[in-house]
Amino acid sequence: MIRRCIGRAALPVAVAVAVAATTPASPAQAQQHETRPYVVEGPGRASCADFVAWAPGGEERRLGAAWLTGYMTAHHRLMPGVFDLTAWQTPALLMGLMEQYCTSNPDAIVERGAQELVAYLTPRALTEEAELVAVRNGSAVVLVYRPVLTQVRDGLVGAGFAAASDEAGLIAALTAYQTAQGLEPTGLPDQATLARLLK
Template sequence: MQRSFILLCGLLLALPLRAADPDGKFAVDGVGARSCAEFTSVLDKPEGRTAFANWSQGFLTAYNVFTDDTFDITPWQPQELVLAKMAVFCRANPDVVYINGLSALIRSLIPDRVIRDSPLIAVRHSGKSVFLYRSMLARLRGDLNAAGYDAGAPDAPFADGLIRALRAYQEDQGLVVSGLPDGQTLNALYP
């Protein structure tokens, strides 16, 4: 019996998934069906903010699960940055349904996604640390090199050359100079 159940599950997983009805329509459960105006009205209320934050994280995770060539659509963007970007969008588009706004954000994130599983690397400098996928760290180094900052070889470990390049980039951009690939720096490089 258990073996049959496992075989049935495997067969079902092999079937193509339909994301909508034949007309391209689908039901939206939870706060994703609410308007952007409703989202911005609860940003300062912990329970409302949490509901949208949790729904967004679930939607982003589902995107990772069901989209080819995507391991992580938000490889360095923490939940608070996603909510901040959604707040900017929703203030400008109060009548848009929240799921449509989050879908627009996802489309803007596609070029910066991590395509394949990549180990998380603890990047440490001056007693602080951030975690970044190894593939994202290589891309960062390559992009800094392309922008004229000598960050060393893309496959090199986090080292002095990358720290110097990050510090110079941060200084040139008017950011807090940490020498780390922190959220403010990555958001400046990959808006």
Template sequence: MPLSSQIGNSMSVCLARHALLSIALAGSACLGAGAAQAADANGSFAIRGIGSQTCATYVAALAKPEEFTRYGNWLLGYATAHNRLVPDAYDIIPTEPGVDFPNVVAVVCRSNPQMLLENAASSAVTAIRPLRQTAASPLVQVSADGKTVSIHQDSLKRLQAALIARQIFKGAANGAPSAAFTDALKAFQRSERIAVTGLPDIDTFIRAIVKR
């Protein structure tokens, strides 16, 4: 499925979830930390391409798949550059980045319409840094109720460990999907009042690891 279709199909659902709404606040608060890495002595640097447009423009593009593809691809390039240049960050997103990273940036943008898209992307990266995977690990497929997502195995282990610590999951943090883990995920999602998918989505990671 093309990137624009993947993101377009999930965007309206993801943007409504309370777990992602917290990212807007965290991202805004962390903006200064991202700017501190700028190139010149005054903390300024040139922003090229789509990143120089405002968040309001990005939000308006969400309803136009033919336009949004350009934004989504730019944001995936941004995430890739972060993974390449920042130490201790094999992958900033523990789940499917083609859908989730643009969604998180969109939440930041909806709360900060005049912010530049590059700044919003930087804020989103800082806010979800606790979710990053520090080293490569295999992708595993996790399925529930007819839907399947790909996730790094080490990230799945972290999520399992978080649910074990909360005494919700009784199994092992081994990075292997199971019916018991799906049931535990649903129970946790239900308790957090987010979408009950039984899948290790970005909302669940934020609730279980970032907002402890």
């Protein structure tokens, strides 16, 4: 049986801010909007227990990742002062974070986990449009926003792996950091490295 799940809990601050941008500003109206029932569509209405049971690489997991990507995009559009909540996180990483939440909260619905993910990502979001930069090591290339690349350099310095200002220096510092952390030494700001360095 297909159920339409209705969210009835107060929205987290990040979502409340997005909602406030599209609603009247009076406190009574804002409070009413934050707590009103709403319908959750698509894979977001599945239970977390079901989410955890979805087969890796299966159709349900693929549709769930597409739903989550759309959920984030909607927040990019609606949240004032946010350009990109997921400045470097891939859908696969986001799904991994959702799995952590759902494993701990099997009775919640997936959309609730997505709300928590938005709240977690908001302080780390890009607040304005940014240039994408290609970092190359041999034939491998990673695209990363320039502000994220600055965070990578700062993170490397904080970890004791200062990088020269050129690309070769960055690759050398990343390779040294990755080796010290037991990561694959790609010399690139890949997902595994960013997840460790920018946590």
